[in-house]
Amino acid sequence: MEKSYLIKPMLDEDYPVIDYGKGVYLFDMEGKKYLDAASGAVTANIGHGAAEIMEAMQEQAKKVSFVYRSQFTSGAAEKLAQKIAALLPGDLNWSFFVNSGSEATETAMKMAIQYWQEKGIHTKTKVLSRWVSYHGITLGALSMSGHTGRRARFVPLLEDFPVINPPYCYRCPYNLTAPTCNYLCARELNQAIERIGAEKIAAFIAEPVIGASGGAITPPKDYFKTIKEICDAHDILFIADEVMTGSGRTGTMLASEHWDIIPDIVALGKGLGAGYAPIAAAVASEKVMEPILAGSKSVMSGHTLSANPQSCAVALAVLEYLEKNEIMREVENKGEYLRNELEKLIAQYSFVGDVRGKGLLLGIEFVEDRITKTPFPRHALVTQQMVSLAKEKGLIVYPAGAGIDGVNGDSIIISPPLTITTNEMEELIDLLAATFEAFSNQINAGMAG
Numbered sequence: 001m002e003k004s005y006l007i008k009p010m011l012d013e014d015y016p017v018i019d020y021g022k023g024v025y026l027f028d029m030e031g032k033k034y035l036d037a038a039s040g041a042v043t044a045n046i047g048h049g050a051a052e053i054m055e056a057m058q059e060q061a062k063k064v065s066f067v068y069r070s071q072f073t074s075g076a077a078e079k080l081a082q083k084i085a086a087l088l089p090g091d092l093n094w095s096f097f098v099n100s101g102s103e104a105t106e107t108a109m110k111m112a113i114q115y116w117q118e119k120g121i122h123t124k125t126k127v128l129s130r131w132v133s134y135h136g137i138t139l140g141a142l143s144m145s146g147h148t149g150r151r152a153r154f155v156p157l158l159e160d161f162p163v164i165n166p167p168y169c170y171r172c173p174y175n176l177t178a179p180t181c182n183y184l185c186a187r188e189l190n191q192a193i194e195r196i197g198a199e200k201i202a203a204f205i206a207e208p209v210i211g212a213s214g215g216a217i218t219p220p221k222d223y224f225k226t227i228k229e230i231c232d233a234h235d236i237l238f239i240a241d242e243v244m245t246g247s248g249r250t251g252t253m254l255a256s257e258h259w260d261i262i263p264d265i266v267a268l269g270k271g272l273g274a275g276y277a278p279i280a281a282a283v284a285s286e287k288v289m290e291p292i293l294a295g296s297k298s299v300m301s302g303h304t305l306s307a308n309p310q311s312c313a314v315a316l317a318v319l320e321y322l323e324k325n326e327i328m329r330e331v332e333n334k335g336e337y338l339r340n341e342l343e344k345l346i347a348q349y350s351f352v353g354d355v356r357g358k359g360l361l362l363g364i365e366f367v368e369d370r371i372t373k374t375p376f377p378r379h380a381l382v383t384q385q386m387v388s389l390a391k392e393k394g395l396i397v398y399p400a401g402a403g404i405d406g407v408n409g410d411s412i413i414i415s416p417p418l419t420i421t422t423n424e425m426e427e428l429i430d431l432l433a434a435t436f437e438a439f440s441n442q443i444n445a446g447m448a449g
């Protein structure tokens, strides 16, 4: 192969070249087939190669591919904003379109700060968050991210926004169980607010289910109710980062709906364009937009490709595809089926410590000792081993939770396209069991630890 000048995640590794994708499968140039049990990065929510999306792309391209947002609007962008307003709960009506999840959370952060400024309050500029969280890679988004591995190189440039523990029931720092724990991890927010001062805090941001940094860490029942009450009591906006959990991934448009909360601002990404085009959004409620509409009348952000007609046409087609095929209705059942099958693997393999998640966003945490929940040593690189063993077998799983020393263990996410069939789920489980068998053999041969 010719020399590659593409900066890939690991520059000393070979990556298969994908030729095409169809449904839940990807095929490389050598003809090897992969079952995409990760939807790439929890993104390809309606699978690969959907004809309807290609048609929508073509139709828009025939009309116009680019107009600049400060000069024009487009039918595609207007319709997409209307569709999102109709699908999201409450009065989350106002969309600001961007191109990635990081831009969406960062725009949400700026909207929150601007909200208070428009009300004449200029001290509220911090956006607090949780450890073991991931809100994106740009510096503003990274400031909110509690992923120590990704922060490490840039710490001098970052704000100290992560302040509280996540609702990590499998490794509860208080050694308690919900609901008798009284949601102490959520109540840590009270102490943080007292220490920092509510007058300095614009918002609190959280992923409903913690993805990339935690492996589908799912909160207990009243966790978010408690968080929202604390935010409201201190005049702090609540931002839900639904970049991974939104757009139907857990069976509802927003995962927040499972816990009966309506955020003030929501970040959407990944599944919104389902990988067919780069598109994400910060969606604000009427409450947040009111002082902005009455004040400066403009949200201070924007990118050249914001509200790109081509991307908006794709996202609209993806949302229509979800509706037309009633995809979301089956997600919780499919998630339940997969979860039951995964739990059977707990019985078979002692290194499977925990299975968790919501809808089709499932996490598996690995442990060296199931009784003591002792994680594998960091140097064993168990997450990476699992991902590459699975890939060898033709199964794509998403690495999560590695790299947060002393906080959590190795984990992977299972998040196939929402369109996956029962036969394909059976195949997924078989391939995963084969991966675990291979890992088990490595442990027995003394190679894993």
Ligand code: PMP
Pocket (backbone or CB within 6 Å): 041, 100, 101, 102, 103, 105, 134, 135, 136, 137, 207, 211, 212, 241, 242, 243, 244, 245, 269, 270
């Ligand atoms: N927020 C969450 C919850 C995410 O999972 C991610 C991506 N893993 C991001 C933000 C950042 O999105 P992007 O990679 O598109 O910038």
